[in-house]
Amino acid sequence: MLLALVAALAVPVAGAASADSAPADSAPAVSAPAGDAARGAELAALANCASCHTAAGGAPYAGGYALETPYGVFHGPNITQDPDHGIGGWTWPDFVDAMRRGRSPDGRHYYPAFPYPSYTKLHDDDLADLWAFVQTIAPVAQPSLDHALTRYRRRSVLGLWKLLELDRGALRDDPRLDAELNRGRYLVEAVAHCGECHTPRNGRGGRIDRKALAGSELPPEPGPNITPHEDALGGWTADDWEALLDLGILPDGDFVGGEMMGVVEHGTAVISAEDRRAIARWLMEGVAPQPP
Amino acid sequence: MTLLLALSLALPASAGDDAPAASIQLDAQKVYAYRHEVFEGIGAHMKALSMMVKGEAPVRQVDMKSHAIALQAMSTTVPHLFPKGTGPDAVKDTEALATIWTDPEGFAAATKAFQDSSAALVTAAEGGDMKVFSGAFRNVGKSCGGCHDNFRKDDH
Numbered sequence: 001m002l003l004a005l006v007a008a009l010a011v012p013v014a015g016a017a018s019a020d021s022a023p024a025d026s027a028p029a030v031s032a033p034a035g036d037a038a039r040g041a042e043l044a045a046l047a048n049c050a051s052c053h054t055a056a057g058g059a060p061y062a063g064g065y066a067l068e069t070p071y072g073v074f075h076g077p078n079i080t081q082d083p084d085h086g087i088g089g090w091t092w093p094d095f096v097d098a099m100r101r102g103r104s105p106d107g108r109h110y111y112p113a114f115p116y117p118s119y120t121k122l123h124d125d126d127l128a129d130l131w132a133f134v135q136t137i138a139p140v141a142q143p144s145l146d147h148a149l150t151r152y153r154r155r156s157v158l159g160l161w162k163l164l165e166l167d168r169g170a171l172r173d174d175p176r177l178d179a180e181l182n183r184g185r186y187l188v189e190a191v192a193h194c195g196e197c198h199t200p201r202n203g204r205g206g207r208i209d210r211k212a213l214a215g216s217e218l219p220p221e222p223g224p225n226i227t228p229h230e231d232a233l234g235g236w237t238a239d240d241w242e243a244l245l246d247l248g249i250l251p252d253g254d255f256v257g258g259e260m261m262g263v264v265e266h267g268t269a270v271i272s273a274e275d276r277r278a279i280a281r282w283l284m285e286g287v288a289p290q291p292p
Numbered sequence: 293m294t295l296l297l298a299l300s301l302a303l304p305a306s307a308g309d310d311a312p313a314a315s316i317q318l319d320a321q322k323v324y325a326y327r328h329e330v331f332e333g334i335g336a337h338m339k340a341l342s343m344m345v346k347g348e349a350p351v352r353q354v355d356m357k358s359h360a361i362a363l364q365a366m367s368t369t370v371p372h373l374f375p376k377g378t379g380p381d382a383v384k385d386t387e388a389l390a391t392i393w394t395d396p397e398g399f400a401a402a403t404k405a406f407q408d409s410s411a412a413l414v415t416a417a418e419g420g421d422m423k424v425f426s427g428a429f430r431n432v433g434k435s436c437g438g439c440h441d442n443f444r445k446d447d448h
Contacts (some may be wrong), residue, residue, distance in 0.1 A: 222446065239348060248433050249342045253335025257437035258446075265434070 032092035033128040040133025043126055046191050046267045046275075047119075051259065052076040062086070062140035067113055069219050071205065072149030074113040082139035095131050100168060102158075109158035111147065112165070117207065118193035121171035126191070152205075165206035177286070184282025187275060192267065197223035197259070213283075214290035221258050229289035241280030245269070320382040327373040327388075330366060337363050338432070345426050356425065357417040363432065364410040371403045387445040395442075402439035409435040 044050070053076040055064030063078035063085075080086035087095075094105040102109060102116035110116060122130070152158070171190050173182040188194050197220070198213045215225035215232075225232040240251045245268035248256045256264060268276060337359045343349035344356060374392050381390075392399045409432040416428035 239346070243342050243346055247342055247345065247430060248437065249338060251339075253337070253339035253342075255338070255433040255437040255440070257441040261434060261437045261441075265430070269430075 032131055033124075035125075035128035035130070035132030037129070037132040037136050039126075040129035040131070041136075042271060043130050043191055044133055045270045046187065047193065048263050048267045049079070050266065051262050052113075053079050059140045059142065061137050062142045063144045064142070066145075067220055069113065071111075071151045072147065072153075074111060074147045074149075075145035077144035078140065078142055079134065080137045080140045080142075081135060082141050085141055085143050086137075086139060087134065088139055092131055095134070096127060099127060099130075102162060102166065109155045109162065111152070111155075111158065112161070112205065115193045115196045117166050118190055118196055120166065120168045121186070121190035123170050123186070123190075161204060161206070165204060180278045181282055181286050183275070184278035184280070185286055187279050188282050188287075192263075192279070194226070197221075198226050199223075211290055213287055215292065225290060225292050226283060227287050227290040228284050229291055231292050232290065233283070234289060236284065238277070238280050238284070241283065242273070242276055245276045245279060246273075320378045323373075323375060323378045324383040324386050324388075327378075330369060330373060334363060334366050334436075337366075338436070341429055345422075345429050351422065353417065353420050357414065360410065360413040360417040364407070364414050367403070367407040367410045370406060371400065374399075389443050389445060392443050399439075399443055402435070402443060405435040405438060406432070 050060055052065050052067060053061045053063055055062070058064050059080070061078070061080045063076050065076040067074040067076065078086040081088040083089045090098075090105060097103045097105070098110065098114075099116060099119045099122060101120070102112065102114065104110060152161075171186055174185070177185070195207055195209070195212055197218075198216060199207045199209065200211050200214055200216045201218060202208055213226050216223045228234045228236070236251065243249050243251075244256070245264065247269070248261055248264040250256065255261070268279070340349070341356065341359045344351045374388060376393060378386070379388055379390050379393055380386055409428070413425070413428045413432050416425040419425070
């Protein structure tokens with residue numbers, strides 16, 4: 001049963017050929033696999049789900065955060081276990097569809113402000129752990145706010161967007177890399193979704209992955225170039241990265257602010273030192289240097 | 293550009309007894325240069341402490357305390373470093389944002405947060421528990437980042 005499910009989820013769907021109707025990773029087995037909620041909580045911390053799904057001073061995960069973008073304002077929805085306003089009524093396949101395909105239980109496309117173009121890369125067992133975790137979130141009966149968009153107001157165009165921009169399916173290890181580098185790549189690209197703020201975007205709002213982590217000017221605030229280019233972070237050592245990811249301190253003694261402070265405080269400072277090392281190594285050795 | 297200001301650095305603050313004996317003629321550029329050095333110093337103490345927190349430098353309680361006391365002392369200097377006329381209009385290189393002068397209450401709250409967090413850091417250093425100290429250190433870092441968010445240019 002579990003095997004069949006894993007097999008169904010693991011079928012890779014590559015590139016633009018992955019039409020949204022492709023059956024390969026849709027409709028997984030109905031009953032959820034046994035996930036580990038504590039591990040899921042750690043993944044949710046690194047993914048910093050709370051930051052976009054919690055209003056300032058609001059109940060955790062009850063929604064209301066406003067993300068101002070060139071396309072208008074997106075409001076992070078309620079993802080607590082409330083059956084009416086949150087996702088308490090969701091099934092495991094609903095969750096997988098949302099995370100992997102950016103599709104709601106009633107078949108609507110999600111806007112990629114919800115970073116499913118990164119979450120689609122999550123491994124099956126991590127998705128199961130996240131699913132176990134979200135079921136521990138106390139229900140809050142708070143309605144989600146509608147987005148207030150100036151462009152892309154019709155969700156139907158997102159089908160085409162996904163065809164062009166969504167490379168669906170779990171990230172597979174690169175056999176040329178050692179285990180730690182693969183881990184770092186996975187944490188950076190899938191879980192922490194660093195590229196959603198640090199990779200430049202094209203005119204459609206899709207990430208330009210050949211310039212991965214070269215910096216982006218887009219909201220919630222400009223994400224700097226974090227590649228190992230000599231004019232970016234090429235001089236950073238493993239100790240520099242560890243100090244940033246654990247304490248939020250920069251090599252000159254300054255501290256990160258804004259959104260990144262939350263990413264550090266609730267995310268990278270919470271995970272294991274091994275995972276921080278893996279992230280650091282990927283950012284130092286795996287990522288291609290990009291000029292500022 | 294070299295707008296001359298007859299100012300005493302201590303004037304905008306409450307501590308009038310710190311006022312220099314004679315009013316010193318300072319131009320905005322020099323105010324900025326001094327202020328820059330103060331923040332470099334604060335950054336250096338934070339960097340040094342981070343090395344202790346990360347186990348990259350020998351941890352001696354007396355040194356931890358010295359850094360913490362220095363930070364706490366400098367935190368009381370910060371509110372005095374931004375007299376009117378020393379913002380981006382007057383000083384090309386400054387990263388100070390005009391919000392320092394347009395939102396004085398917000399800026400006062402941000403500098404107060406640094407004073408409070410660094411005072412707590414001194415207390416933690418006196419206690420000597422590294423775990424407590426590490427938490428207090430993170431809070432100082434948050435007060436740095438929190439102030440820089442709204443009152444300093446973002447190109448760091």
